Amino acid sequence: MTGLAETTARLKRLRRADEATNVTPPKMTDTPRFGRNPGALRMLTYRPAGAPSGVPLVVVLHGCTQRAEAFARQAGWLALADRYGFVVVAAEQSPANNPNRCFNWFEPEDSRRGHGEAASIAAMVAHAVRTQDVDPERVFVTGLSAGGAMTAVMLAAYPELFAAGAVVAGLPYGVAQGVAGAMGAMQGGGVHTPVELGELVRGATSAGSPLPRIAIWHGDADYTVRPQNASDIASQWVEAHGLSHDAGVGEARSNWTRTVWREPNSDRAMIELNLVHGLGHGTPLSTAGKTGLGSAAPFMLEAGVSSSLEIARFWGLAERDAAPTAAKPQLDAERAAEKPPVLALVAVGDQVVSSISPHVPPSVLQVIEGALKRAGLRR
DSSP: OOOHHHHHHHHHHHHHHHHHHOOOOOOSEEOSOOSOOTTOOEEEEEOOTTOOTTEEEEEEEOOTTOOHHHHHHHTTHHHHHHHHTOEEEEEEOOTTTOTTOOOOTTOTTTSSTTSHHHHHHHHHHHHHHHHSOEEEEEEEEEEETHHHHHHHHHHHHOGGGOSEEEEESOOOTTOOOHHHHHHHHHHOOOOSOHHHHHHHHHTSSOTTOOOOEEEEEEETTOSSSOTHHHHHHHHHHHHHTTOOGGGOEEEEOSSEEEEEEEOTTSOOEEEEEEEETTOOSSEEEBOOSTTOBSOOBTTEEEOSSOHHHHHHHHHTSSOOOOOOEEEOOOOSOHHHHOOOHHHHHHHHHHHHHHHHGGGSOHHHHHHHHHHHHHTTSOO
């Protein structure tokens, strides 16, 4: 058995090698002064070389323990910006605000219009519109987990700023007050009726503002933020838009199910609910092959489908894929209740990786992930 001293020395060598060989020049630029910043957030901006006047703007919000630029790159948003020509703004949380770098979507002083972190993100949008020559009618926002819940905050509290948004592994707007309420909502869902959920959105800002369109992505084996929350987000926005809950049409994909609510007398999709089968907590990625996008990391999960690309398609920033096969809508996350043992084991592995990832270099984390995969505890 390898001695402790030898193991420690090996880990130090791996860390030094990782620091020497994994230095990536930053692609995003820091924007230290962007206006009113009551939430004390950091703004980073990326504009593709040669981008013309009047391009769209995409705002991305990372999850807990993540950094803004790494999330934007790993989710594929920077590559998509190069491919389709739009500006990316990434808001970054500070450990001073939240020790785990989670956006405080559950704190009233950070999740209301004109206050805290929500107001800071709105100021970033206004600054980008002024300085980046973007189209104010084509501004979009998306985020993962706590960033997804903060995305729901922005869509509800500042609907006039955004044409559409996308919540990945997040929660409905207004369902938690404080940390205890947030933990309960993450593990629960289904507590509020659709009418109550819709009222939360309608009460978030002054009446009369057109509501954004929204896409929802969630793994049906997510045990960190239960998939019932995805169904609740869909119900919240179906109700807020005044659509019929029975009007959702299911579409069967290769490894996920999409349910779409369209604008009455139109083919325009207003709300999409995407449940990825067998996926845990994180951003669904498709990284393989020439068309691969993004890179796997903690909470950035290979799933055979790129949620970022599909979201860009929903927003009209990228070309649509082939016509899907019709399927029965699935709105209540019944599949998540079917918990095969393998999914439970994988969830354990995910928890191990997420807990240690902030404390070890990528090369060491790769060794640990490999061992967990061989043991059947990771995909």
